[in-house]
Amino acid sequence: MLAVSPLRNTKDENLGETESYSIGASDFPDFSDGNLLDSIDFDDLFVGEMLPDLEMDPEILAEFSVSGGEESANTKKEEEDKVSGSGSGSGSGSGFNSSSSRGEEIVSKRDESVVNPRPPKQSDHHKGRKSSTQSKNSQGKRKVKVDWTPELHRRFVQAVEQLGVDKAVPSRILELMGIDCLTRHNIASHLQKYRSHRKHLLAREAEAASWSQRRQIYGTASGGGGGGGGGGKREMSPWLAPTMGFPPITPMHHFRPLHVWGHPSMDQSLMPMWPKHLAHSPPPLPPPPTTWVPAPPPLPPDPSYWHPHHQRVPNALTPGTPCFPQPLPTTRFASPPVPGIPPHTLYKVDPGIGVPPGQSGPHPMLDFHPTKESVDAAIGDVLSKPWLPLPLGLKPPSTDSVMGELQRQGVPKVPPSCA
């Protein structure tokens, strides 16, 4: 019996055009147009787990990496192990969570490769695990394995974007692509993966953007002395407010380290790689981006915009924890007193460190306090972009108590008319 578990939430939004339903054990969608088999395939697609015992081509496996690299790598490994072992059944368990969207292709693999009936799988117990595809085999439906070459994928993406990602319907995509050997299924499953991947990308972008934002805030502190290393990055990162709708993510390209799904506008060298590079580190990708996740490097002087990450990580933005940049307790003399060297501590270093002898005044060279300009710039930013997320995320005060207090202080109206 084809037992299909309720759709995962990751796939929920992918189901726009495809059947989105939870099918009970015996509850088949009844497509009177005779595509019953097709729909059954879809059921499995949406169950979306890995079939541990499939013999799969590594590259197809590689395509399915939707989430983080390590995950995919591990999961793929698991799959391959299982495939080669072809032994036990359900094993894979939680490992396949991340690869939810692989299900469909795996199903197709299964169809053509493994035929041994797996007793436990046949059961209705599925809870999202693979079991169901067993019956696929017995149905005798063969799905031709589609090789999503970069070119093919590019056309796919083009078609999708033409239609609009959310509105893209596999049949239309198929039409737009005009490739005979693709079935609606292939498209649909690929679409599902694509959407899931985009979601991941967006989520990462949001994260990275908030770090960049932090970086910018810190960067402006050193912007005056630091040659605008931080300030220069302003144009790069979009001000994404995680809680609100994303503004268009134009500088997406800068977030290169996020594995790209062969988006046509992306670096061509990444195209053949899409998720693969996370498993093996491919040459095109510069090492630092792939390493910032596991081990934050020591603060390099180069204005990498990944700075804020390893400053943030150890500080663990939790309420009550001040998020200061790493160098706070350490020296503010980031470098020997050579004029013009921007310290990578995020405090502004007065260029006066190399002050000509003529200058007087025992004014402190390294000012603990940021320059007026950087403060002004940051304040101006907040004023002009109120939708930005709070840099520290402190618990906001209760409006009433603030208002009450203000009244007591003699400020009846807020905002005051002079503001």
Added chain:
Amino acid sequence: MGDSSASYIHLVHHLIETCLTFHMTKEECMEALSKHANIDPVITSTVWNELEKENKEFFETYAQSQRQSKADLMSEEETSRLIQKIISDSSKDSDD
């Protein structure tokens, strides 16, 4: 209108947080916001106080690090002067 007050307070909150990332003191914050954003220092002060009430731990730690850095600042001044002296000395030497 409660709305505009709430959003205004949120704005001030936002600005204060920004100042906090610059490790400014409350007084500096009041001055900066008044100067750059035309916000009445009283309002800044009030919102700051309220924020402090809501986020006691944060502000305690914040105050600690402020003290630390103030202490460092003193020695930094010393060091700055020293370096300044060295530089001026060396240029004096080169003049010879």
